[in-house]
Amino acid sequence: xxxIMKDKFICVMAQYDAxxxxxxxEIQMLLSNKGFVGKQTPNLPYHITLGSFxxxxxKLISEKMETISKQFHSFDxxxxxxGLDVLFIAPSxxxxxxxxxxxxxxxxxxxLGWTAHTTMLIDNHETILKALPYxxxxxxxFAGKIESISLYEFWxxxxxxxxxxx
Numbered sequence: 001x002x003x004i005m006k007d008k009f010i011c012v013m014a015q016y017d018a019x020x021x022x023x024x025x026e027i028q029m030l031l032s033n034k035g036f037v038g039k040q041t042p043n044l045p046y047h048i049t050l051g052s053f054x055x056x057x058x059k060l061i062s063e064k065m066e067t068i069s070k071q072f073h074s075f076d077x078x079x080x081x082x083g084l085d086v087l088f089i090a091p092s093x094x095x096x097x098x099x100x101x102x103x104x105x106x107x108x109x110x111x112l113g114w115t116a117h118t119t120m121l122i123d124n125h126e127t128i129l130k131a132l133p134y135x136x137x138x139x140x141x142f143a144g145k146i147e148s149i150s151l152y153e154f155w156x157x158x159x160x161x162x163x164x165x166x
Contacts (some may be wrong), residue, residue, distance in 0.1 A: 020144030051104030069163035080141035119151035
C-alpha cells in the first residue's frame, strides 16, 4: 500500500569488540557535544549491516546465524574511511568480512546494494557537511575486531539474537 511506514524487516549485523565500540562511542560523543544528534537509531550497538530480510524469514535467519557463527572466528578489521551519504566510518573490506557477509547477502531494505559501514550520524546533507570536520580532525584509522553477529527487527527496534564468533 502507500503506507508512510516501511514494512517491518530484520537485519543481520556484525558487531565489534568492546574496545572498538568505545572508540566509535568517543567519536559519537564528540559529535553529540557539538550539537550533532541526528536521526540514527538510538541504543543500537555500532555495527556493520550484513543483510536485511523480510520479517517472515526470522526463524530461518536465526537458524542460519547459529550455523554460520560456528564457522567463523572473530577477526581484525581496519576502520579507515569516512563516508558522506550518512556520516559513517568504513572498514577496509577484508576476506573475513566478505566471507561473513556473503552468507547474508540480501538487501530487502536497501536497494543500493551492500557497503560495509558503521553509521555515526544520519541527518540532512547540510548538517553532515558541518559535522564532517569534527570527525575528520579527530578520526585516525584504527584497528578493531568483529566478534559477534546479531539480529534485530525494525521498527520499533527489537533485539532478537546475538551469536558470538569466537
